[in-house]
Amino acid sequence: MTQIHATAIVDARAQLDSTVTIGPYTVVGPHVHIAAGSRIGAHCVIEGHTSIGQDNQIFQFNSIGAIPQDKKYAGEPCELHIGDRNTIREFCTFNIGSPGAGGVTRVGNDNWIMAYVHIAHDCQVGNQTILANNTTLGGHVHVADWVIIGGLTGVHQFVKIGAHAMVGFSSAVTQDVPPFMMADGNPLAVRGFNIEGLRRRQFNEERIAAVKQMHKLLYRSGKTLSQASADIAELEMSLPQAASDVATMCDFLAQASRGIAR
Known part of the structure; x- marks a missing residue:
């Protein structure tokens, strides 16, 4: 049977697998x-239209699925989806989505989310990310796979952070951070590329060479963004093993909406 502490309040309409454990004084809503x-x-407190996948560990004192901090919200049945195998530490706040923007906040799989993290309405968090203590994601933020965000960092609404990027401690992220890059500060600036992280993820030398070249074209060449983007697209021909990485960067640059951190 589901292990529900006697002091927990679980709505009879909530759908819990028989192997779920619910701790003392926790409240689980009907949806x-x-x-x-x-x-x-x-x-x-887990409320709203919230789905939580398999093998997650949610520590004490979390607010999951509350309504968005959006004055336009008027009770619409928006949602929060959390994937599998996530660790969510104490005092985090994850909100459901808002109408007009898809209505769904998503957190993927295998994420390590430390204490006091806020994930606002309509955020899209990928897989294998690390969000350190007091990371705050404004509404509609996109965080791609394998991103690391340092503690006490604020991410402005609608910002995108690309795959394998790393953002340093106590940063103000007001522009998009391209994949593979390392950025920090207030104002935000790109300091290099995440070579150690790529090595840990088994990137071979050709793929790392491609990322190094992409960094050089974006930040060291003096080219405009459109010129650098065109040159990056051509790297696929000379570095075929990095074709997927080049495509990741090109797609990101094409969709960047707030300008990229320079």
């Missing part, structure tokens, strides 16, 4: 779905 193996700590 919540929690899949197999997930463990919810004490004093959490």
Whole structure:
């Protein structure tokens, strides 16, 4: 049977797998779905149209699925989807989506989310990310796979952070951060590319060489963004093993909406 502490309040309409654990004084609302193996700590509130996947560990004192901090919100049945195998530490706040923007906030799989992280309405967080303590994502932020964000960092609404990027401690992220890059500061600036992270993820020398060249074209060549983007697209011909990485960068630059951090 589902392990629900006697002091927890779980709505009879909530859908909980038989292997879910619910800690003391936690409240679970009627539209919540929690899949197999997930463990919810004490004093959490899980509400709204929220789905939580398998084998997540949600520590005590979290607010999951509350309505968005958006004055336009008027009670629409928007959603929050959390994937599998995420670790969510204490005092985090994840909001459901808002109408007019898809209505869904998403958190993927295998993320390590530390204490006091805020994920606002309509954010899209990928897989294998690390969000350190007090990371704050404004509404509609996109965080791609394998991103690391340092503690006490604020990310402005609608900003995109590309795959394998790293943002340093106490940064103000007001522009898009391209894939593979390392950025920090206030004002934000790109300091280099995430070579150590790429090596840890088994990028071979040709793929790392391609990322190095992309960094050079964007930040060291003196070219305009459109010129640098065109030159980056041509790297696929000379570095075929990095074709997917080149495509990742080209797609990101084509969709950047707030200008990229320079």
